[in-house]
Amino acid sequence: MNIQLIQHNLKMIDEYVQTGRGVEAGRLALLLAKMMLEKPDGGQMDAAAKRGLYGAYGGAAVSLKECFDMLLQDYSPTDDMEQLKEKIARINDRISQCIVDIEEIEQNNSELFAAEAELRKKQDELKEKRDKLQELKDLKEKGLSDLKKEIDELDETLNTLNEECSKALNEKEKWAEAFTINRQLIAELPESVADKTADELIAAAKEYAARVQQTGSEGEEWLIKVIDAVEGIRERMKNSAQA
Amino acid sequence: MAYAGLDLGTTYSACYVYDDAAKKKFFLKFDNHALDFFPTQIAYHKDKENVVYIGAAARRYRYSKKYDAYHTFKLSLGTDAQDAKGRSRTPLQVTHDFVDMLLNKLEEVYNIHRQNLVLVQSVPDIWKNEEKNRVAIDNLSDMYADLGMQGRIGFESEPVAAAVYYFNEICNREYRGHIVVVDYGGGTLDLTLCRAEENGVISVLGSCGNGGDDSKGCAGSAFDRAVTQRLAEKYELDETLYAPGMPGFNSLQENFESSKIASTENTRAGLKEYYESGGLIDSVVFTIPMPPPVCDEYEVSASDIANAFEEVNRQALVGAVEEMKKKCAELGVDTNGMEDFRVLMVGGFSNLHCVEHCVRELFGSTEGIDDPRFDDRMNREARSVAVAQGACLVAAGITPVNYINQLEAGFYAFSPQKNKSIAVPLLEKGKPVNDYANPNFAHYLFRLAFDTAPASLELFFDDGRGRVKVHMDEHFRSLCPDCGEEGGVYQIGFSIDRHRIPQLHIRETGSGQVNVVSLYKTMAKLPAVMIQAEDEEK
Structure with missing residues (x-):
């Protein structure tokens, strides 16, 4: 009898028991008990060895008891075959029911998943719209201030234009007056002037002005203006022809 | 440089190689689909000299009339190595060609x-x-000298190679303690006691076993033959074809062998059930499909296996294990130790459940019990490759092996004072074999005196099984240097060579010339007489 082997296996059984491996502990305990019963060769042992063997048997018995206690928790008599069959049938029914339940749960789950997916989609859309709205709001805020600024700028421009317009109107009036006089003067121009060129007209006008010079300084002033105007026209014509 | 371990088995061989240059380790394989081991068989084409096959290829032609096929030649490498027994080649020639082809490969x-x-x-x-x-x-x-391997060949005991493998590859050189290797193969049963020393050296302390022989045997081949015989009887097969040695019988045995290897796990389960039920549950463990023209399938039951084992192997195995336990007790080795004692099962036949069941029983263990002495890591695969890999580790010098001398040898000298012969031991048991690398010469001097008495020498030899006396007369004279000259004075010495073969040295004191012969070879040529210890006085 190998006491060391027995002790080693008792240690293993203890370890199995401590770690909740009851079946393995039970299997090993059974094998160990079998081995000890098959090989109880203590005849040639001295008293100390026999005491050791006795101690080992005692230890084994304690370990075996622990194993069996542990296994007892899950133990149920299985000698009644009918009862066992019923039990198996019940378990089978339960398994079938469980399969049906599982299928139903799976179906529900799939619907829930679909609904969840839809919800997520809508949430995304909502978020998108919110973002858009915010964008528009931002744009609006920004647009109003810009518009106001633009209006102010336009007001300013309008004022400037009004000023310029009044100036231009004044100028226009002055020019209208000048043109009226001019038209009058042109109308009053002798017939011979009508077929003449601008140079000729200027020359004639100068000549006429020289003649009129003698009649008064006011008339002379107007004539000079007419000549300048005609020259201006000529310059502009020349420039536009060049362009 | 490359190192190789060759496990030349009786039925299967394996060659493991470590190529130092390429830093590769591998099993020699004949093709990509081959297993790590191959049949120890060779087939020569009878007409075409250069057509020779070895391994699985040779097995195909085992019964071909066109081929001269050889198997189990490992069993005849001793005194009958040069005996062709009526065939065209001797066992040694066949082994030479087998190894030569491996080296060529x-x-x-x-x-x-x-x-x-x-x-x-x-x-x-x-x-x-x-x-x-x-x-x-x-x-x-x-x-091997003839094959050009002189100086680069070594021989290692199979169980020791397995112990080296276990120590290095399984225990990562961390185990310290004793190891009993039970090497049970196709042809031999070898048990060896080793010790993994603190310095990482494997000491070989002793061995025992049973070699059997080709005709009878106690190992795997004999077992296969016994089961085949049982099956032939069980199925009442035609005796003219299915008697031992007949082609039908050989074919059935071969198919049994391959089916047995392929169904190891199934057989294990069936036998376990058989033993546990006390023989009440006797299931079919595998079937033997016979090829055409037989096309029949024979069922092998757990009882066929168990009974053949009981008949052929059990006694030899029990005897060897008990002898080893005795040896352990003599050396003070605690075979019950959980930390410092291991039993290694190696060799193809050790995979048979009956073998492990029997060995465990003898060491007070039971299958299923957590017993660290039987290391689970030495599984079926490891058992098959352990010897070849271990031999390769020895070849590469990775694990030194220290043999303790197990034999006593010397000679008898006449003591004038006592007026009788006294034993002069020159090789003593228990000393490291390396101590005898150089010859140990006795102080006694011999003088050849042709006239007065015929010159003779009486040697003794004891390998643990009792002292054997070997008488040398004419042969002794022929070994003496300058034996033609009368008055020559000689000294006798013994050494143990690198292959652990004891050598007899005869030195002429005048010229210093020495003749060296293998003690085993000498003993094989001379009559040896077993003598009782009480008949002599040292």
Whole structure:
């Protein structure tokens, strides 16, 4: 009898028991008990060895008891075959029911998943719209201030234009007056002037002005203006022809 | 340099190679689908000289009339190595060609030339204890010299190679303690006691076993034959075809062997059930599908296996294990130790459940019990490759092996004071074998005196099984240097060579000339007489 082997296996059984491996502990305990019963060769042992063997048997018995206690928790008599069959049938029914339940749960789950997916989609859309709205709001805020600024700028421009317009109107009036006089003067121009060129007209006008010079300084002033105007026209014509 | 371990088994062989240059380790394989081991068979085409196959290819032609096929030749490498027994080639020639083809294969396929190879062949430890096989290593040594391997060949005991493998590859060199290796193969049963020392050396302390022989045997081949015989009787097969040695019988045995290997796990389960039920549950463990023209399928039951084992193997196994336990007790080895004692099961036949069941029982263990002495890591695969890999580790010098001398040898000298012969031991048991690398010469001097008395020498030899007296007369004279000259004075010495073969040295004191012969070879040539210890006085 190998006491060391027995002790080693008792240690293993203890370890199995401590770690909740009851079946393995039970299997090993059974094998160990079998081995000890098959090989109880203590005849040639001295008293100390026999005491050791006795101690080992005692230890084994304690370990075996622990194993069996542990296994007892899950133990149920299985000698009644009918009862066992019923039990198996019940378990089978339960398994079938469980399969049906599982299928139903799976179906529900799939619907829930679909609904969840839809919800997520809508949430995304909502978020998108919110973002858009915010964008528009931002744009609006920004647009109003810009518009106001633009209006102010336009007001300013309008004022400037009004000023310029009044100036231009004044100028226009002055020019209208000048043109009226001019038209009058042109109308009053002798017939011979009508077929003449601008140079000729200027020359004639100068000549006429020289003649009129003698009649008064006011008339002379107007004539000079007419000549300048005609020259201006000529310059502009020349420039536009060049362009 | 490359190192190889060759496990030349009786039925299967394996060659493991470590190529130092390429930093590769591998099993020699004949093709990509081959297993790590191959049949120890060779087939020569009878008409075409250059058509020779070995391994699985040779097995195909085992019964072909066109081929001269050989198997189990490992069992005849001792005194009958040169005996062709009516066939065209001797066992040694066949072994020579088998190994030569393996070496050629290494050159052709793996580019490892024999000039760059250190090879260790594993040999049964039991050979040294068998009169018939003591000279086998001498014969193999000569054979390897002829193959151009002189100086690069070593021989390691198979169980020791397995212990080296276990120590290195399984325990990562961390185990310290004793190891009993039970090497049970196709042809031999070898048990060896080793010790993994603190310094990482494996000491070999002793061995025992049973070699069997080709005709009878106690190992795997004999078991296969016994089961085949049972099946032939059970199925009432035609005796003219299915008697032992007949083609039908051989074919059935071969198919049984391959089915047995393929169904190891199934057989294990069936036998376990058989033993646990006390023989009440006797299931079919596998079937033997016979090829055409038989096309029949024979069922092998657990009882066929168990009964053949009981008949052929159990007694030898129990005897060897008990002898080993006795040896352990003599050396003070605690075989009950959980931390410092291991039992290694190696060899193909150890995979048979009956073998492990029996060995466990003898060491007070039971299958299923957590017993660290039987290391689970030595599984079926490890058992098959352990010897070849271990031999390779020895070849590469990774684990040193220290043999403790197990034999006593010396000679008898006449003491004028006592007026009688006294024993002069020159090799003593228990000393490291390395201590005898140089010869240990006795102080006694011999003088050849032709006129007065015929010169003779009486040697003694004890390998643990009782003292054997070997008488040398004419042969002794022929070994003496300058034996023609009368008055020559000689000294006798003994050494143990690198292959652990004891050598007899005869030195002429005047010229210093020495003749050295293998003690095993000498004993094989001379009559040896077993003598009782009380008949003599040291």
